[in-house]
Amino acid sequence: MIKFSKSALALVISSSFFLIACDDDSTDSDPVAFSLSVSDAPVDNASKVVVCFSEITLKNEGKEFILPILPSDAGVDECLDQDDLPITENLAINLLDAQGSDSIEISETIDVEPGEYQMRVAVPDFSGSYVMTDEDGDGTDEKVLVEVPSQELKFSKFTVTQGGDANFTLEFDLRKSMNIPNKEGAAWHLKPNGVRLIDNNQAGHIAGIVPEASLCEGEDAATFVYLYEGIELDPKNLGDMYYHAESGDYLGEGEEPVASTEVIAEVQSDGSYEIGFVAIGEYSLALTCSTDLPESSEVLVFEQVIETTVVEKQTAQADFL
Structure with a gap:
């Protein structure tokens, strides 16, 4: 049987994303610099946990902003479609490379207005996400696909305020959010139920x-x-x-x-x-x-x-x- 270690993902899987505000003497309309990183905690019986991000969007008062994903050569080798062809526009992150309080930046920085936001992370079917694990117990790790049932992860509203640093972390707990089907070879499902939004200024x-x-x-x-x-x-x-x-x-x-x-x-x-x-x-x-x-x-x-x-x-x- 395969099981995850009971650990919290500091995001993603803890996904940490950083909102860096302007100086305190700025006006309320001054933009705030926004970027996103990812961090993780280890899982048992998995030598790799790769998530392929395709798009990150922010919504504020009906307006939608695309958070540019950082370019990465890893996506050419890691994110493959059904025909094993590379999905070059996706960003592949091995979550085991960023554990505990560590994080990996996954986006470019954009300016956003202060206000209330929602974030959506698209992980479509056949994004190329996968785990390497000994699923059949033969002593050799196999590649098992990971899917998000809704093809996207939606997160609770958060507020970007003017002045100081606005740093947030989306924490994914794989023990809560990963569903392992009983059928051997079936894709594992990553669900958003194990996600918590953490304000880094109010966290340690x-x-x-x-x-x-x-x-x-x-x-x-x-x-x-x-x-x-x-x-x-x-x-x-x-x-x-x-x-x-x-x-x-x-x-x-x-x-x-x-x-x-x-x-x-x-x-x-x-x-x-x-x-x-x-x-x-x-x-x-x-x-x-x-x-x-x-x-x-x-x-x-x-x-x-x-x-x-x-x-x-x-x-x-x-x-x-």
């Missing part, structure tokens, strides 16, 4: 150490950190990553995780983890060795729960004992 990151003695034991054992909003939570009421395959509605019991990520560790050493692009506030982090299957609800057993506070533009250090 979380990173920490897990000591070797607290890491899960066993050849195939994996240690995960789950993130929950709030503090003084009941460990018995912390939910797993269980979502409806089609609607994306949360079906788990208890508190829904904000995100989760696998602890990275070498042999005979402490482990480390990072969760990028988290809105400011108080959070609980829970350490577990429990298996969390995507198609059912599990009661996770947490070895330890700690608390932290995320401050804007900083990385909160949250170490387990």
